[in-house]
Amino acid sequence: xxxxxxxxxxxxxxxxxxxxxxxxxxxxxxxxxxxxxxxxxxxxxxxxxxxxxxxxxxxxxxxxxxxxxxxxxxxxxxxxxxxxxxxxxxxxxxxxxxxxxxxxxxxxxxxxxxxxxxxxxxxxxxxxxxxxxxxxxxxxxxxxxxxxxxxxxxxxxxxxxxxxxxxxxxxxxxxxxxxxxxxxxxxxxxxxxxxxxxxxxxxxxxxxxxxxxxxxxxxxxxxxxxxxxxxxxxxxxxxxxxxxxxxxxxxxxxxxxxxxxxxxxxxxxxxxxxxxxxxxxxxxxxxxxxxxxxxxxxxxxx
Amino acid sequence: xxxxxxxxxxxxxxxxxxxxxxxxxxxxxxxxxxxxxxxxxxxxxxxxxxxxxxxxxxxxxxxxxxxxxxxxxxxxxxxxxxxxxxxxxxxxxxxxxxxxxxxxxxxxxxxxxxxxxxxxxxxxxxxxxxxxxxxxxxxxxxxxxxxxxxxxxxxxxxxxxxxxxxxxxxxxxxxxxxxxxxxxxxxxxxxxxxxxxxxxxxxxxxxxxxxxxxxxxxxxxxxxxxxxxxxxxxxxxxxxxxxxxxxxxxxxxxxxxxxxxxxxxxxxxxxxxxxxxxxxxxxxxxxxxxxxxxxxxxxxxxxxxxxxxxxxxxxxxxxxxxxxxxxxxxxxxxxxxxxxxxxxxxxxxxxxxxxxxxxxxxxxxxxxxxxxxxxxxxxxxxxxxxxxxxxxxxxxxxxxxxxxxxxxxxxxxxxxxxxxxxxxxxxxxxxxxxxxxxxxxxxxxxxxxxxxxxxxxxxxxxxxxxxxxxxxxxxxxxxxxxxxxxxxxxxxxxxxxxxxxxxxxxxxxxxxxxxxxxxxxxxxxxxxxxxxxx
Numbered sequence: 159x160x161x162x163x164x165x166x167x168x169x170x171x172x173x174x175x176x177x178x179x180x181x182x183x184x185x186x187x188x189x190x191x192x193x194x195x196x197x198x199x200x201x202x203x204x205x206x207x208x209x210x211x212x213x214x215x216x217x218x219x220x221x222x223x224x225x226x227x228x229x230x231x232x233x234x235x236x237x238x239x240x241x242x243x244x245x246x247x248x249x250x251x252x253x254x255x256x257x258x259x260x261x262x263x264x265x266x267x268x269x270x271x272x273x274x275x276x277x278x279x280x281x282x283x284x285x286x287x288x289x290x291x292x293x294x295x296x297x298x299x300x301x302x303x304x305x306x307x308x309x310x311x312x313x314x315x316x317x318x319x320x321x322x323x324x325x326x327x328x329x330x331x332x333x334x335x336x337x338x339x340x341x342x343x344x345x346x347x348x349x350x351x352x353x354x355x356x357x358x359x360x361x362x363x364x365x366x367x368x369x370x371x372x373x374x375x376x377x378x379x380x381x382x383x384x385x386x387x388x389x390x391x392x393x394x395x396x397x398x399x400x401x402x403x404x405x406x407x408x409x410x411x412x413x414x415x416x417x418x419x420x421x422x423x424x425x426x427x428x429x430x431x432x433x434x435x436x437x438x439x440x441x442x443x444x445x446x447x448x449x450x451x452x453x454x455x456x457x458x459x460x
Numbered sequence: 461x462x463x464x465x466x467x468x469x470x471x472x473x474x475x476x477x478x479x480x481x482x483x484x485x486x487x488x489x490x491x492x493x494x495x496x497x498x499x500x501x502x503x504x505x506x507x508x509x510x511x512x513x514x515x516x517x518x519x520x521x522x523x524x525x526x527x528x529x530x531x532x533x534x535x536x537x538x539x540x541x542x543x544x545x546x547x548x549x550x551x552x553x554x555x556x557x558x559x560x561x562x563x564x565x566x567x568x569x570x571x572x573x574x575x576x577x578x579x580x581x582x583x584x585x586x587x588x589x590x591x592x593x594x595x596x597x598x599x600x601x602x603x604x605x606x607x608x609x610x611x612x613x614x615x616x617x618x619x620x621x622x623x624x625x626x627x628x629x630x631x632x633x634x635x636x637x638x639x640x641x642x643x644x645x646x647x648x649x650x651x652x653x654x655x656x657x658x659x660x661x662x663x664x665x666x667x668x669x670x671x672x673x674x675x676x677x678x679x680x681x682x683x684x685x686x687x688x689x690x691x692x693x694x695x696x697x698x699x700x701x702x703x704x705x706x707x708x709x710x711x712x713x714x715x716x717x718x719x720x721x722x723x724x725x726x727x728x729x730x731x732x733x734x735x736x737x738x739x740x741x742x743x744x745x746x747x748x749x750x751x752x753x754x755x756x757x758x759x760x761x762x763x764x765x766x767x768x769x770x771x772x773x774x775x776x777x778x779x780x781x782x783x784x785x786x787x788x789x790x791x792x793x794x795x796x797x798x799x800x801x802x803x804x805x806x807x808x809x810x811x812x813x814x815x816x817x818x819x820x821x822x823x824x825x826x827x828x829x830x831x832x833x834x835x836x837x838x839x840x841x842x843x844x845x846x847x848x849x850x851x852x853x854x855x856x857x858x859x860x861x862x863x864x865x866x867x868x869x870x871x872x873x874x875x876x877x878x879x880x881x882x883x884x885x886x887x888x889x890x891x892x893x894x895x896x897x898x899x900x901x902x903x904x905x906x907x908x909x910x911x912x913x914x915x916x917x918x919x920x921x922x923x924x925x926x927x928x929x930x931x932x933x934x935x936x937x938x939x940x941x942x943x944x945x946x947x948x949x950x951x952x953x954x955x956x957x958x959x960x961x962x963x964x965x966x967x968x969x970x971x972x973x974x975x976x977x978x979x980x981x982x983x984x985x986x987x988x989x990x991x992x993x994x
Contacts, residue, residue, distance in 0.1 A: 185925065186909035188845055195841075203842045210832035217803060218825060224806040225821065230743070237808040240745040249800045250793060257789045260839065265782050267841040272778040313529060313921055321527040321924050328923045352615040353708060355773060355848060359914040363844050366774045368709060369614060370702020373775035390773075390848040390916045392608045394615055395535040398919030 189359050192381045192406075196362025198267045206260060213256075271363070274376045277344035279337065285347075285354030285367035285389065288396035292335045295346070299419045305399050306330035313399060329386040334403035338412035339382045347373040355391035358402055364390050379406040482984060490585075493577035494984060495562045498584050500879070502559030503872070505584070507948070509551035509591065510865075514941050516544035521903075521937035524930050529921050537920035538606035543598065545609035546626075549726070550633045551591050553860065556868045557729035558640050561668050564875060565644060567975035567982060568662045570653030570991045575646040583639035590632035597625035608918060610719070611686065613700040613711050617693050624694070627686045634679040641675035644668055653974070655993035659753065662973050663746065666753050667732030670760045674721045674728075677764075682718035685711060709774050716767035724763045727859060728756060730827075730867030731798060734820045737874050738802050740972045741817035742809030748801040755794035755801075762791050772843045781840045788838035792831070799828055814966070815889040819870030822862055822897045830858030833908065848918075851911025857904045862897070869896075869947065876951065877965045881981030882958035888950045895943035902936030 190200045228234045282293040286302075293300035305313075309328050312319035321327040337343050347356050349367035357364030361377040364387075379385070387402040407415065482488045482497065489501060519540045523531045532540070562580065566573055574580045598604035602620015605611070616623070648669050652661070661669075688711070691697040698704020700711045739746045746752065769788040772781060802824055811817070833855040837843050846852060877883050906929035911917075915926045922930065961980040969976045974993070978986045 185913050185929070188912045189914070199841050199845055202839055203836070203845065206836050206839055206842065210835065214828065214832060217799060217828065220803050221806065221821075221824060224803065224809070225811060228742075228806065228809050228811050230810040230812040234808075234810040236743040236810040238744070239747075239808075241748045241751070242804070245804065246748055246751055246797070246801075250797060253793050253796045257792060261786055261789060264785060264839045264841055268778060268781055268785070271841060271844070272781075315529045315533060317528070319528075321921075326923070327527065328921065352618070353612060357916075359845065362841075364773050364847060368702075368774065370708070371775070387914070388916050388919070392538070392612070392615065392848075392918045394618065395533075395538065395606075397538070398534065398916070398921050 191360040191362050192379050192383070192385070193361050193377045194380075195267070195271055195377065196360060198270070199362040202264055202267060205263070209256060209260065271375070274344050274374050276342055277376055278341040280344045280346060281335065281337070282346040282348070283335075283356050283367065285349035285351075285356065285393065285400075287351050287394050288389075288400040290331075290335075290354075290356070290400060290402060291350075292333075294416065294419075297416060297420070299416060299423065301333050301419075303331045303333045303335065303403070305401060306332055310399070326386065328399065329388070329401045329403065331401055331403045334384070334405045336405045336407060336412060336415050337379065338409045339379055339406050341409070342376055342378045344374065344376045347375065352393050353391050354389050354393045354400070356387075356402060357390040358385050358387035358404055360385040360387075361404075366391055379404075382406045382408055491581065493573070493581050495566050495574045495577070495580065496879075496982065496984065498574075498580050499559045499561075499563030501584055502555045502562055502587075505587065505591075506552050506556035506559060507951075509547050509555070510944070512595070513544050513547035513552055514944065516540045516547070518937060518941050520544065521934040523920055524922070525934040526931065527922055527924050527927050532920070534920045535603055535606055538608075538918065539598065539604040541918055542605045542608055543594065546594060546605070546629075547591070548860070549609065549722070550630075551587075551594075553726050553864050553868070554637065555587060557668075557671075557726070557864075558637075560664075560729065560733070560868070560871050560875070561640075561644055563879065564871075564975060565647060565665055565668060566651070567878075567978065567986060568665050568973050569648065569651060569656055570974050570987050570993065571647060571651035572985065572987050572990075574643050575651055576643045579639050580643055583636040583643070586632050586636035586639070590629045590636060593625050593632065594629035597622035597629065600625060610712075610715055611689065612715075613689060613692065613708050616689060617700075624690065627690050630686050631683055634683045637675050638679050641672035641679075644672040645676075648672075653987070653990045653993050659750065660993060662732075663735035663749070663752055664729070664732035667728040667735070667756050670756050671725050671728045674725050674760055674763065678718040678721045678725075681714060682722075685714040685718065688714075709771070712771050712774060713768065716770045717764070719770065720767040721760070721763040723859075724759055726864050727827075728760070730823070730864045731756065733867045733871040733874070734802065734823050736973065737816045737820040737870055738805050738824075740874075740966055740969050741814060741820075742806045742811050743968055744805060744809040746801070747804035747807075748797070751797055752801055755797040758794040759791060762787060762794070766791060769838060769840075769843070772840050773847050785838060785840040789835065792835050792838075795831055799824065799831070812967070814873075815884070815886065815893055816870045816874035818890065818893045818897075819866045819873065822893070823866045823870065826858055826862030826866070826897075826900070830855055830863055833858065846911060848916055849911035850907040850915045850917055853917045854904050854907035854911060857907070861904065862900050866896075866900075872951070874966075875975070876954055877961035878975060878978075878980050878982055880954050880958075881961055881979075882954050883961050883965075884950050884954040884958065888946055888953070892943060892946035892950060895946065896940060899936045899939035899943055903933055903940050904936070906930075906932045906936075 188200055188203050190197055280295040282295055284291040289302050289304040291300060291302050308324045309330055311317060312321055312324045313328060347365045347367045348371065349369045351369060354367040355364050356367055361379065363375050363377060365373045365375045383406055385404045385406065389397055389400045482492065482494065489497065492498060519532065520537065523537055562574065600621035602622060604622050605619055605626040607616035607619060648665060688699040692699055692701060698706040700706050700708050702708065735746055735752060766784060766788045768776060768780060768784040833851065837846050837852065837855060873884065873889060910926055910929050913926065915922055963979050964970050964976045965980055974991060977991065
């Protein structure tokens with residue numbers, strides 16, 4: 159009962175704009191994000207939104223005026239015209255011009271998005287049911303990234319744990335992807351079982367992760383921080399529970415982090431190397447993945 | 461004067477058909493070949509499916525009422541989103557427009573019945589079989605289909621025993637649609653009253669003619685795609701598996717080559733209904749009739765070359781993305797022409813606001829909003845953000861619910877007195893309109909905000925920042941769902957009795973179509989002798 163009442167009050171509050179949540183623009187609009195691409199996409203979004211608003215105001219204005227004025231109840235006598243070539247040509251041509259004006263900047267942004275050349279770091283992202291694997295190509299570092307435990311416990315059916323009591327509910331992982339700030343990062347995206355999609359709204363981009371194929375995208379985050387997103391392609395039962403978290407760090411911190419990862423991995427591999435002559439050398443094949451994830455766990459536990 | 465005329469006509473029909481009336485009882489409905497009976501069955505079937513699909517939508521919205529999982533398992537949640545969509549698209553909206561076509565196309569073109577009446581009966585009962593299979597699939601080991609209505613592999617191949625049932629359901633529903641489409645084309649091409657040239661046909665007939673061609677073109681494509689799923693799953697083929705040399709994205713191309721025209725299969729008849737209603741209640745001829753026909757045809761043509769805008773994120777080559785972005789944006793032009801022409805029809809008219817007109821006006825405003833969000837998503841770079849979020853959910857529900865469904869409801873209210881011979885309860889009907897129109901916006905408008913703020917679609921639980929708008933949306937959903945009980949009540953009351961409706965029903969409607977020249981209710985057999993159209 160209390161819940162229903164709370165819902166009702168919240169609903170009314172939102173409807174009439176009284177809730178403080180309304181104050182946050184980011185709750186109702188696209189994020190500007192922290193990359194050049196996300197900013198351009200945001201600007202395209204706002205441009206097409208405002209064009210739509212202006213056209214809507216004009217068209218709805220005429221409709222509302224007609225509804226208010228040409229009423230039978232007011233004794234309006236219907237006209238008999240049934241076409242007007244001039245008007246029809248105008249309202250065919252003007253939209254074409256608006257669309258062309260819209261298409262040009264959009265195509266320019268597409269070209270930019272498509273250009274993955276000159277990247278300074280390549281990360282391979284692999285989607286699994288239901289986690290992500292990140293692999294620093296050529297660095298010998300790779301690990302899995304799964305939903306953080308507090309969220310995972312709270313999200314069970316009737317867990318009794320209030321989602322509001324969990325920090326970053328459903329948007330926290332055990333091992334985030336870490337990248338340096340101000341560097342062009344190329345992301346290779348694939349999947350191991352079904353199709354997933356890797357998406358960080360603040361980077362402006364999402365790409366499908368398709369088993370058997372590798373997609374490419376890039377981003378260049380301009381501000382250090384933690385950026386959160388989610389899988390954006392239905393991938394089965396726990397589709398809603400495989401978030402993407404990216405930590406953007408200053409170059410030196412990133413370098414230190416990467417070195418620590420490598421060291422931890424070496425430490426974890428060392429006993430194995432002593433035990434077996436055929437121990438794998440440092441490379442980026444999937445075989446080493448498990449080891450390096452274990453290494454990461456060791457590193458995190460310390 | 462018109463009432464005398466009506467009376468004569470009715471008397472005539474009655475005398476003539478006394479011994480040719482419908483059979484009694486269940487057999488009438490099982491074996492009927494009468495377009496009016498079959499139309500009624502399609503419409504009632506669609507109404508039933510509307511409530512079953514709506515019940516599933518309420519399960520979804522109830523779970524999404526607050527963050528955290530309270531009611532259902534995530535797997536079952538996915539089944540609900542999947543089957544809700546399949547039922548609403550193929551079981552509710554499409555059969556509703558087919559039902560209207562069955563009832564109204566013969567009446568509007570002065571034909572005695574559909575051209576292929578036995579096939580008409582068969583196509584209806586196939587649909588019943590199809591949806592029985594689909595609903596049975598919910599009870600199979602492994603649960604119902606849960607890969608989304610688009611049935612993307614490889615995920616869909618993880619479905620349990622429900623998979624073949626769902627696929628055969630689609631085969632049957634597709635066969636039913638194709639038969640219905642053939643019937644409509646043959647009827648329109650062959651049974652028009654003397655003098656009714658193609659460019660004198662009512663817009664509803666025109667939009668359905670074009671829709672029928674779309675159906676014939678793409679339903680087999682969909683059937684092919686799901687059959688390939690079937691063989692991938694059971695017979696070891698690898699059409700959609702990279703491990704065997706196939707490509708999961710191939711499925712998406714095939715699916716959307718069907719799927720995008722499918723969007724227009726749903727909306728073109730709705731355009732037709734609205735193009736009938738707005739002139740009647742504006743007491744003015746439809747503005748730009750020819751342009752409306754050409755715009756419909758252009759939309760149908762363009763619908764075949766825009767499919768990959770559903771797939772901007774699959775990683776297409778740059779040229780492909782630019783092509784599909786431009787072709788998609790182009791659709792705004794003929795669609796704009798339609799909206800402008802409807803507006804111009806109202807301009808300097810003499811408007812009155814009976815329930816069908818209210819629904820048509822709500823369609824005009826709210827479909828246009830859906831059109832704008834569609835245009836936004838056509839901008840490929842922006843779609844990288846919008847794709848697979850609640851923004852798209854808001855978009856297609858705006859074009860489907862206050863778009864297609866409102867147009868269908870407008871059509872039902874418009875023609876209901878013709879079908880039953882009674883005027884519906886105006887007060888209840890207007891209450892149905894206002895509660896639907898308000899709640900549909902409470903339900904779907906906040907979903908734009910959710911999508912832009914970053915909430916993916918098809919998730920059973922969400923981060924707490926999305927809580928407020930989800931709650932509002934769920935309140936709207938329950939309000940909208942309950943409002944539809946009024947719809948049933950109005951139809952029920954109207955079928956049972958009410959003020960007698962004249963042949964013309966609406967003030968001055970006679971000039972707007974042949975259907976208003978036959979008595980209300982329309983006799984079991986109409987136009988035994990073809991009327992002459994000047």
